[in-house]
Amino acid sequence: MTVDITADAPAEPTGPRADVGTSGDLDADMVAALCHASTRRGFDPFVDIDWDAPENLLDDNDPRWQLDPDIAPLAMTEWYARQPLERRIEMGRWITANILKVTLQFEMMLIRGVIHYAGTLQNGSVVFRYLLHELTDECHHIQMFQELVNRTGDDVPGMRRGSRFLGPILGFIGGYANIFLFIGVLCGEQPLHFQQTLQHRGATAVPPLLNMITAIHLAEEARHIAFANNYLAQRVSAVGRFRRTLYAVAFPIYLRWLIGEMIAPPRAFARQFGIPRRVFKAAYWRSASSRQMLAESAADVRRVAEDLGLYTVWSRCVWRLMGIDGRLPRYRGEPDRSQPLARMAEFRAVTRGRIAAAAIMAGVALGATPVGLRIIAVAAAGTAVWATYHVLRGRRGGVVGNQPFEWPRLAVWVVVCVAMIPAGGLIGLALVVCMVLAVAEYMPTL
Incomplete structure (x- = not known):
């Protein structure tokens, strides 16, 4: 059976048109x-x-x-x-x-x-x-x-x-x-x-x-x-x-x-089909291709x-x-004609931005404390621990998308952050948090 979705050209409208709304200003x-x-x-x-x-x-x-x-x-x-x-x-x-x-x-x-x-x-x-x-x-x-x-x-x-x-x-x-x-x-x-x-x-x-x-x-x-x-x-x-x-x-x-x-x-889908967390996060919306689709939508x-x-x-x-900024189409439904090279350039720009955020915090540690190098070294070690944890959990398939809570993840986070307090104080803690969020958390989706 075929459904005809074409519409005839509208005839000249008839009927009452004295008031078109509460203020009468619609067309x-x-x-x-x-x-x-x-x-x-x-x-x-x-x-x-x-x-x-x-x-x-x-x-x-x-x-x-x-x-x-x-x-x-x-x-x-x-x-x-x-x-x-x-x-x-x-x-x-x-x-x-x-x-x-x-x-x-x-x-x-x-x-x-x-x-x-x-x-x-x-x-x-x-x-x-x-x-x-x-x-x-x-x-x-x-x-x-x-x-x-x-x-x-x-x-x-x-x-x-x-x-x-x-x-x-x-x-x-x-x-x-x-x-x-x-x-x-x-x-x-x-x-x-x-x-x-x-x-x-x-x-x-x-x-x-x-x-x-x-x-x-x-x-x-x-x-x-x-x-x-x-x-x-x-x-x-x-x-x-x-x-x-x-x-x-x-x-x-x-x-x-x-x-x-x-x-x-929703999370019910990820649990039902056993989708790894890193896959689910990459698809919604961390990978470059998914971010492009989000922006195009x-x-x-x-x-x-x-x-x-x-x-x-x-x-x-x-x-x-919100991750939904992008091009302005000339008309509704205009397809995206940008080249893959442009999308790759956007991906590289995001990567550079994340690394720059960590570099800025490292500069603050060097300029504000006499033990800046020690703080940076310990923060890098903490970041490596976090990244290693994510890689191992992802390869083992033990992380399922959108789990309500995960105790091992919290434990690693607490250990990394607590270890930074005696090593670098509050500046060191801020640095490791920034490096984890900007770099290590991002690595498993690359």
Whole structure:
């Protein structure tokens, strides 16, 4: 069965347009056109998808469940490539189901805020009409994603426990703080739209049912993103400097949280499949290739923040701190055409920056104390102990990704730090901590 996701050109909108919102400053023609498109071309997952068609039946051993290195960070690792085919298929199916579960949980969060906001709009508002279309779409997406999750047979948790607790609360608060709500809409939908676009470009490499669901979701989420862009463009331009500062900080924080939830699996996945800690950390997000993917997933939102005047010189520090700073695409969905050489240069720059941090602390030890050389030597020895511990544990396979706690790790850390106090005092302790965090902790992921 083929799903037609093309939309006819919107006809001239008709109906009441005297009031388009609580302040009447949204683009009435654009919102009315979105309403017309939603009415003209909508999807019902239990009408437009033949779930029991032979081509849509899910096979647990289908090799197309394997993760794509262009989309999934874990698939970029050598560890994943060395796993047996059955294991790779099982991990790919689990992650795919979990991403869909995270997505439907996120959409349930949005429904809480959007329905509250819609209830504050005046009679005759075309925005009210569109928001109800959007809520209808989201309900259909939730049904569609949950049905596929059920058919995979994987009991996936979706979001991490803290996000499942805080998410509904943030959605409710968003009903009052409308700009924050639509920043969250954009930060959640744009990265997923980016990931599913990449998946859809390789449609032959995924199960047909997953490809059909992705096509429907992409078609309808494009309208939601267009409305959120227009809403923020109109509302943000009218606020004062203090509120603009809050929104400029909220963008990267929301975005980094939601990308982490949607792309990085929870600790249950690492424990279930016995993924070594160093592999898990490299995949999410310490290796150069995974950091590049993290930054690219945020590219479209960076462009929106730039258009809104919220991607400023000072706010870029927050984006950079979150690891989601990077290029500004010229249009939504523009692929990254940078050369591998540029990515290698970025990797080398990160390495040089970490070594420079340790060198600065070593210079402080030399300049501030008469026993600077002794402090540096002992700090180097402590750093070597920490690095050796990580290498040995990684080779033995005894470190599993995202363990809640690890006593040997704490013991080594305490011994190294305590040994520095009589050898170099507080300056020596600060130096060894800096060297461990900047160099030794980084070494196992190289």
